[in-house]
Amino acid sequence: MSKVYGFFYKLGAFIEKAAKKVASTAKVLWKKFVENFIKMPLRIMSHPIVGYTEFKEDKKGKLSVAIGMVLIYALLTIIRYNADGIVINAKDPTKFNSIQLLIYTVVPLIILSVANWSITTLMNGKGNMKQIITMGGYSYFPLIVFGIINVILSNFVTVDEAQIITLLSVLSFVLMGYMIFMGLVVIHEYGVAKAILTIILTILATAVILFIALLIFDLSSQIYGFLYSLYKEIVSRFF
Amino acid sequence: MKRKTLFLSFIFIALAFIPRVVVNASSYNYDFFQNTIYSSEGLAYKDTFYLSDFLVNTTYQEEIKTNPYTLKGARDSFTAALADIFVDDVTQKIYILDSATNDATTSTVKVDCADGQTTAKLTNNSTVYIINSEYKMEFSFDILKITEDVQETLAEYYGVSMDPTQFSLAQIQSADSIEKATRRCPFFAASFDDGQTYEPAVVCYGADGIYVIGNYLYIADKFNSRILRVDISDQKNPIVDEVFLTPNDIIFFQIGDVGKYGEDGKLIDQSSRTTYLPSKIAVDGDGRVYTIASSTFEGIIEYNPSGEFNRFLGKNLVTKRSWWTFLLTNEQYETLSSNNPNQFTNLIIDDRNLIYATAKPDADSTVAQQMIKLINTSGSDVLKRNGYVTPDGDVKYQQFVKPAVTGSSIFVAIDANDSRIYSALDQTRGRIFTYDDEGNLLYVSAESGTLANTLKTPVALKYLTLVENNETHEYVLVLDQGSKSLLVYETTEFGKLVNKATSLYLNNKIDEAKVVWEDVVKMNSNYELGYIGIGKSILRDANVEPDKETQLKKYKQAMEMFELGHDKEYYSDAYKQYRNIMIKDNFSIIMTGFVLTIAFVVTLKVFKAKQKKDLAKIQKEASEDHE
Structure with a gap:
């Protein structure tokens, strides 16, 4: 009997220990999550100069957090495709493509970051590639917050009240723009005029990148076509 | 493990590239997302009548009886060019207009000239066939008697004296053929009783539109630049009692050398030549005539009941050219097509005196839109376009890829019924689009092709409602110029239900x-x-x-x-x-929950603050003790 009791006692102790460990780990993780994913972006939004200085100098901006932000936003976009209320949702459920939505979220960030980096390195910008990408990732924060509010709200509004949702989403994009602009100013240590100039040049660089990408795509398909016709010619002539 | 991951990711990528199913059935509809989806047939093909089926008592029919082999290719040998159809709802008679008829109905015409007479066999003049609801021909006419008033009007307009014997024989013989000469004459002497007596008469040349209201039949005599009102109260003896000539407006004239005849019977040089080509007509209950003229861009032409030109109605708007045209040199600019408003193709008038008109798509516009218009008396477009797709026919179509039929729908005919349902006929793909009052696409029917049940070059469409054995049958008649036939479509059970529901909703039931x-x-x-x-x-x-x-x-x-x-x-x-x-x-529950939550949060905060305070106190005491 005592053996049985002993076993249960040991089991109980183990479970207690494990639960405590899980709880403490979860607490640490939650604390980290709140610290990195909520408090830091909020601090950047409320005090952009101080926030971004901490972000850069104290290494408080983390690439992993930025990637997490982008992935959360991608997930939110995918969920919103079907979960939005029918009052604002005019998307065709048969054309749902999660890969496409993921690409549409991630690719603009990468291209814009590369374009910005290639411009700012030439214009004495102090920020490096990692910092730019991290800053871009953090700027998805308002989109995520207002996106979550919108997806819930859209299921409880009528057509007349749907204006609120439009207002909120516009607000979220304005905040995102604000975060990016202040981020560029602080990270690259620019004045306002120079920051605006680099933004315009970044857009131009993006256009150039897209043009080259299309060119490469087109040329490679032409080369493929040429090689294929060559192969056909050889096959039908000698074999 | 790795292979499995690879395989799975391959499947996911492949799923993203699965091609979408394209519906190619004759019956389809568009859903909210403008996808093409299968739908039930609204109109079903019932029967085809060729022109030869109507011509009961002609030599052609007898020839077929005696020698059936002549049937081979005989249908194509007809020179017919069916142009328009009209259904009189009261008498349930079908009027078919043939621009140029076959040899079987030639008529003898005497042309009286100043220096002699000549008798001609008249061919290729436009004919009207009157067909009853059993699709058997009752009567047809091509040469029309005219009243004295009309003769007077024509004589005054063309500058010839009352006596038709003003033309010289040489003048007529100098023309390519005698038929052409008779057409150029504003009127001529024709015999309706085998040469016993001669009466002033007219023929239509390339007539394109027909409309019947009460006892009057209106014909748009296109290449003679006039509209004729024919009194058909005595069916065997139709007589033209009013003529609507070229409106007295500068845009219809072109300075030229042909047109009017002088006092001496010769053509006047340097006279203004009319370019007025009325093609489709509609008449409202008060006798006002509305017409669409070819190469006239100002809109629909309105005549008052006494035959005078009133005004233009419902002009189509021009799409703005692309901004980059200012880069072109003058020579390059002139090579561009002229930027005219799109032309109307057909029109009808409904019981509210509103005009349903169809227009060609604008060539400069990227999207084909506003091809159907509902024009009110002030000339503005009041058509509702609240459906999933606008009433402009096909939304999805091939634009460049051959051999598919490319381009947007081009409507050539339209008809509406009492419950504000209207059907438009698309010539591009031979389809009939039926819409309701709100602009919802109800059903799409018919298809193009060269079979007996398909449309080759459809030109006209009319509704026909018949009551047979206490059952109402709703038919849609389509006139096909390409196959020279009349196709009958019957509204299916599904179509009838849709029509009924639409009409009930319109009547607030x-x-x-x-x-x-x-x-x-x-x-x-x-x-x-x-x-x-x-x-x-x-x-x-x-x-x-x-x-x-x-x-x-x-x-x-x-x-x-x-x-x-x-x-x-x-x-x-x-x-x-x-x-x-x-x-x-649930107000009580929601409010209670709300208040409780606030209370809970506040209590928790107060409690935590107190705990902190206590902790600090204990720590302080402990440290003091320690000292």
């Missing part, structure tokens, strides 16, 4: 409409309009429902129906009521 919509949805569960119809009825019921629980249930049902039909306005209406009731019923 929403509860009766619901029953019909339910049948429609049973036949075609993809028919989203049906769900909206049912939803509207349920919503109206719910608004007057006394029992609260049933009311809530009904609002919920209505919401489901509107969600299926993707109608967010009506969904919002239902949802607003539903939400109000829910909030009213």
